[in-house]
Amino acid sequence: MSPRTVSLLGSTGSIGTQALEVIGRNPDRFTVTALSAGGNVDLVARQAVAFDVPLVAVASGSADDVRAAIAAYAGERGRGSHALRGPTYAPEIVVGDEAAATAAGCGADVVLNGITGSIGLRPTLAALAAGSTLALANKESLIIGGDLVRSAAKPDQIVPVDxxxxxxxxxxxxxxxxxxxxxxxxxxxxxxxxxxxxxxxxxxxxxxxxxxxxxxxxxxxxxxxxxxxxxxxxxxxxxxxxxxxxxxxxxxxxxxxxxxxxxxxxxxxxxxxxxxxxxxxxxxxxxxxxxxxxxxxxxxxxxxxxxxxxxxxxxxxxAVRLARRVGEAGGTFPAVYNAANEVAVDAFHEGRIGFVDIVDSVERVVDAHAGAHTGSDVDASTVEGVLSADAWARGQAATELGL
Structure with a gap:
């Protein structure tokens, strides 16, 4: 049996680094075909060289910086421009907001989405559209995407990682x-x-x-x-x-x-x-x-x-009681819950609000959403509609918190 190909999104985070640990112990079972990271260029370059990855996707930074970091580590392993131990290692590099979605849609057997937050939605949909098995650690993409994600998935195409x-x-x-x-x-x-x-x-x-x-x-x-x-x-x-x-x-x-x-x-x-x-x-x-x-x-x-x-x-x-409420409401309510919470968490760590204010402020945003929308005017069937609700909730949360 040939090894499964794996595209790993969020490779420099906790899920990603542990996934590479598992893959490294089982080289006969898996081959990494793509890595996606936020902005930790140094670490993703090390990972790419270590696993000989053909595609490296980075959300922020420059392609030149990624290329330089990869060249440096490839040189250390004898895979640089003057390689003696094998061919020169020079992967395809993608940089920008759509980098993770590009890695997700590369057609790997398995896409492990270990990204944190709502930015994982487009990569989740890209993996499903490509027919890959989606190993889902990015719960937010399913939660805010709801039926949009479920309708895109074939039976048993999503494997939970939480x-x-x-x-x-x-x-x-x-x-x-x-x-x-x-x-x-x-x-x-x-x-x-x-x-x-x-x-x-x-x-x-x-x-x-x-x-x-x-x-x-x-x-x-x-x-x-x-x-x-x-x-x-x-x-x-x-x-x-x-x-x-x-x-x-x-x-x-x-x-x-x-x-x-x-x-x-x-x-x-x-x-x-x-x-x-x-x-x-x-x-x-x-x-x-x-x-x-x-x-x-x-x-x-x-x-x-x-x-x-x-x-x-x-x-x-x-928080769980409130989550049940937004889950039963469906539509874009889960997206509002998630987005408002991310804003409130940042405000808490910046010293602007107290701990109990986090969920209290999320509930006020949910209430405002319920008052502003009847349901018929909220479109949860498209990525644009979901992300619009996400953006609305972030703005409303900032208003509620006086940010």
């Missing part, structure tokens, strides 16, 4: 769709688990970035602290698995050993568990439906251990 949704996909192998009673999405509870709303008022940005289990970027880590991330995951679960919102629950599980569960009609529950790391979901995104050997360490059952579960405190953390 650990919760990967867990659900794995657990669903244990029964037929009509046998499912509900999905149970687990949450760590973030660094402020157990605090009342009043005790969240003085949370600092530094505290919000201290996630108990994962090291992630600023937006995702803050979203995990507010539980906006879990709200987004509830919407994502609905869109991926076509389960109504009233049959998707969230439970707090601090140890994050159980990544999510599926409850079936007969009363049985199937859970997927493992260390609180992303290696297995990433590997499965690349190899689905097959499993790779020795991707991560399994649980050590020789150790005494206890796992805790608790209901979500909707009063202290209203």
């Amino acid at each position: 650990s919760e949704h990967s867990a659900i996909a794995q657990s669903l192998r244990g029964g037929r769709a009509e046998e499912v009673r509900r999905l149970v999405v687990t949450a760590s509870g973030g660094p402020f688990r157990g605090r009342s709303r009043a005790k969240l008022a003085d949370v600092t940005p530094e505290q919000a970035l201290a996630h108990p289990n994962f090291s992630m970027g600023r937006v995702i880590t803050t979203n995990s602290a507010t539980l906006v991330n879990k709200g987004l995951e509830v919407i994502e679960a609905h869109l991926l698995f076509d389960i109504p919102f009233d049959r998707i629950d969230v439970v707090v599980h601090p140890q994050q050993q159980i990544h999510s569960m599926v409850e079936f009609r007969d009363g049985s529950t199937i859970a997927q568990l493992g260390p609180p790391r992303m290696l297995v979901p990433i590997a499965l995104g690349l190899s689905w439906p097959e499993r790779l050997d020795d991707v991560d360490e399994p649980c050590d059952w020789s150790l005494t251990q206890s796992w805790d579960f608790a209901p979500l405190d909707d009063d202290a953390f209203p």
Whole structure:
């Protein structure tokens, strides 16, 4: 069997670097045909040379800078203009706003979208249009794209990479769709688990970035602290698995050993568990439906251990409740929720608003959207319509916050 070709979007981020770790351990299974990065030219150049990648796409910077960085590292490995150990390495380089979409649409067997934020929508659609399997870590593109993305996807073309949704996909192998009673999405509870709303008022940005289990970027880590991330995951679960919102629950599980569960009609529950790391979901995104050997360490059952579960405190953390509301409203409401939150997170880290103000301000923007649009005048069926709602929400959030 020939190796699967992989286009990796967001190669310099957490998902991307771990994906390359998995690929590097399995050179007989995967070949990287394209890399896409935001602006970390030095790192993407190193990655491109190490994996001999034919296409390198960078959102910001200049083609000359990318070319120079690649030439420098290629020279170190004997692949420069005076190569002695092999042919000169000189990949195709694409720079600009459409760079990621170009890499996504290159026709690779698998496109792993590890970009953060709504900018991942066009690459997601490009990958689907090219017929590639989409290993989706960029939840925002599905959430804001909604039915636009679902209608573009063929059956089983999207493989979830979020650990919760990967867990659900794995657990669903244990029964037929009509046998499912509900999905149970687990949450760590973030660094402020157990605090009342009043005790969240003085949370600092530094505290919000201290996630108990994962090291992630600023937006995702803050979203995990507010539980906006879990709200987004509830919407994502609905869109991926076509389960109504009233049959998707969230439970707090601090140890994050159980990544999510599926409850079936007969009363049985199937859970997927493992260390609180992303290696297995990433590997499965690349190899689905097959499993790779020795991707991560399994649980050590020789150790005494206890796992805790608790209901979500909707009063202290209203983000999931609000996400259910926007998810049920559909259309461009999820795009508004996501965009307003990104603006509020930036404002929080800039010291302009408090921690509890993040979700409060998002709710005000959602309310304004509901008042401004009846639904018939909001077009969620095109990229332009979705991104227009995204832009409106960012402007409205800035107004609400006095920015």
